[in-house]
Amino acid sequence: MLSARQLHAKGRRDPLLPPTSLAVARGELLLVTGERQDQRTALSLLLSGRMKATGGDVSWDNSPRTKQLRLAAALVDSPGVNEPEEHLSVRDLVTEDLALIPRRYRGALLSGPWLKVNRFEDIADLWTEQLEPRRRLELLTALALANPRTDLLVVDSPDRHSADGLTWLPRLQELAYDAGRPLAVVAAVSAVPAWWDGPVAVIGNDVPQPAPASPADGSSPLDEAHADDATASPGTHAGKHSAEAGQDPEPTQTTLETEVAK
Incomplete structure (x- = not known):
């Protein structure tokens, strides 16, 4: 399980x-929304262990290491971090990514056989910028899973290629x-599809809320409540005592004016 608690990072300004908290286990898909691209990328880097947090903590399988x-994670x-360069062909991209897999897991992985086995021969000679969103995501996630140790996928802004959730969410x-x-x-x-x-x-779901401001004279909210009772109009006190006795209070002029306004 991936768990993050009050995870945050400082910027220049x-x-x-x-501060953000979340949790997701194997067999689960979690969508995390954020309007700003830089914040989505920062979260993705932190959740995949590619960047050090300013505060908070993140753990995988209860280990903070x-x-x-x-x-375990694939970004x-x-x-601006690891998106495919536009001048690369799909074949060259596959060659580069397979070379990054630890040798003990790589075996004889070559781009040609890998493209055939994973059914990407139809796009092998295209430039990466020519890929339509669905096939792009299929290719990049398949490359991430070529490493058998990958148990966590952190996908950064798949909806930036298409606003249609059907191009990325089913995958x-x-x-x-x-x-x-x-x-x-x-x-x-940036946004969750309406049907999800x-x-x-x-x-930012774990940003601490500011404490209620104390009165300048040092009095407590309870003191203020008693003070309000002391200065309340007779009609207000009558309504209060009637309610305590289990009776409906008689309507005051203020109450009537409010009902008319409604």
């Missing part, structure tokens, strides 16, 4: 990531709910 999180298509559901290899999947998005009824979190 505004918070790069305001960044190394363990980083080994997918993060803009993420398929990966999370795969009975043969269930994954914990987190997608940082699964778990959702919001960036």
Whole structure:
């Protein structure tokens, strides 16, 4: 399970990531919404162990070790971080990504056979910028899963390629709910599709709320309440005592004026 509690990061001026808490287990898909791209990317980097937090904590399988999180997590298509370069062909992208897999897991993985086995031969000679959103996500997630140690997918802003959730959400559901290899999947998005009824979190959902301001004279809210009772109009006191006695209070002029206004 991936768990984050009050995870946050400072920026130059505004918070790069305001305090955010969430949790997602294997076999689950969590959508995390945030309007700002920089905050979605910061969250994705932190949840995948690619960036150090200013505060809060994040753990994978109850371990706070960044190394363990980083080994289990794959960061997918993060803009300005690891999104495919436009000048690359799909074949070259696959060659580069397979070379990053630890040698003990890589075996004889070559781009040609891998493209054939994973049914990407039809797009092998396209430039990455030519890929339509659905096939792009299918390719990038398949490459992430070429490493057998990947148990967590963190997908950065898949909806930036298409506002239609049908181009990216079904693929993420398929990966999370795969009975043969269930994954914990987190997608940082700008908005949740209207038809999505699964778990959702919001960036900044754990920002501490300011404490109520104390009166300047040092009196407590309870003192103020008693003071209000002492200065209340006779009609107000009558209504209060009638309510305590279990009777309906007689309507005061103020009450009547309010009802008329309604």
